[in-house]
Amino acid sequence: MDADFIVVGAGSAGCVLANRLSANPRNKVVLLEAGGRDWNPWIHIPVGYFKTIHNPAVDWCYKTEPDPGLNGRSLEWPRGKVLGGSSSLNGLLYVRGQPQDYDRWRQMGNAGWGWDDVLPLFKRAEKNERGADEFHGDQGPLSVSDMRVQRPITDAWVAAAQAAGYHFNPDYNGADQEGVGFFQLTARNGRRCSAAVAYLNPARQRGNLEIITHAQVEKIVLEGQRAVAVQYKDKSGAVHTVRAGKEIILSGGTINSPQLLMLSGIGEAEQLQEHGIDVKADLKGVGKNMQDHLQARLVYKTHEPTLNNEVSSLLGRAKIGLKYMLNRSGPMTMAASLATGFLKTRPEMETPDIQFHVQPLSAENPGKGADKFSAFTMSVCQLRPESKGEIRLASSDGAVYPRIIPNYLSTETDCRTVVEGVNIARRIARHAPLTSKISTEFRPSPDLDIEDYDATLDWARNNTASIYHPTGTCKMGDDPSAVVDARLRVHGIAGLRVADCSIMPEIVSGNTNAPAIMIGEKASDLVLADNPL
Structure with a gap:
């Protein structure tokens, strides 16, 4: 099989590429996805992430090293293995990050990636139900909407945060990110708007776009220093080769893209040789520079019923389901969180360094059901961690998952930020009107002294979890550790690019799907x- 362009991975970036590259009928595009079609109905119901995360039919179900x-804990790292990739499993939250994030990318030698460069792209992608303005678009394929559900407990959190001195911000994707408010989500008429829904569905009938699912890519075929083809295995185990007349673009994500580069002989020579892989390009940065947002989840029991109570009975669940069926409203339209806050742990900081996700429910783990008591959750994460981990090969066999070494909380700044984030959360809980709704602090224990730094840090080490935003393992730049240049071309290999969150030189200050x-x-x-025609 031949194509002009091969896109590996039908995730958030890959779906966009498949659509845009095939818009001209003279370009033949092949999109390869290791997972299957997005037919699971829970994918399309916003709250369905409770059913799809940790489901091996649509989730890679990765785990980190201890x-x-x-x-010494190991964390679960869900990643989408289905059309739409992680945009089919995620919490639907539409967050771009701070303008300063992108300006820093530009200052690191990546021309064309400053805020003024990328804002038009965010607007081009967006169909915001609030309409177009200086910061937003309303003609793009990606639907962005306000929440269709409200809950008194999250409203009370926003009011309490204001009482604690933080201002209300109606649009954290607007002129300034700082403040507290409510999330927008990637949904359309009460249904998830994944990258597959937004970009693939409108392009699916094009004769010049071929979408191949259950295609596990094993390696990139090189001729000299040029990528010319992709080898993949289908569901039956048969091996196929697709040749690219122009380019191959990897959009496998922060775990899969560096793994595939290494399996193809592109990476740190010493690591490749360790697994008997011929070195085609000694790129020491492949798999390095990995960053993720680590969340501390504080849970408070309440005097009043929360969503925990609504889902605890068959009748309650039936009412929720009926509300969704009749008018696409109610809790089934809910994103992973309702309220948010982008705050500073120190007043002298230029921009917020922590983010809140506030939920009118509590659960030990998303995907494993709500707790059996009335409660809500305040999750807080550090926006720009200094700690950097890596992806390392565990085998030269592509079916063997690579080793994920996150290296969380390995710097003093990260430790201090997570402790202060927890403390800020606890202080907000002491303000009206929230304080009157709380019966007790459940996690951490009320016995944990807010002034005890070491004890709070130890609680964080024992209780934090990933918020599932891995980035950075194919870093963009021109320094010796960079994997791609500012045009996303892999250094030293012609005809090959990477386009996904792995190219971020630094993690963005917020959720990663919109970026x-x-x-x-x-x-x-x-x-x-x-590649002009």
């Missing part, structure tokens, strides 16, 4: 510009 920074879609938009412009 991490010293977490007192991943922006990266897909940017990559499509770069590819088309470099």
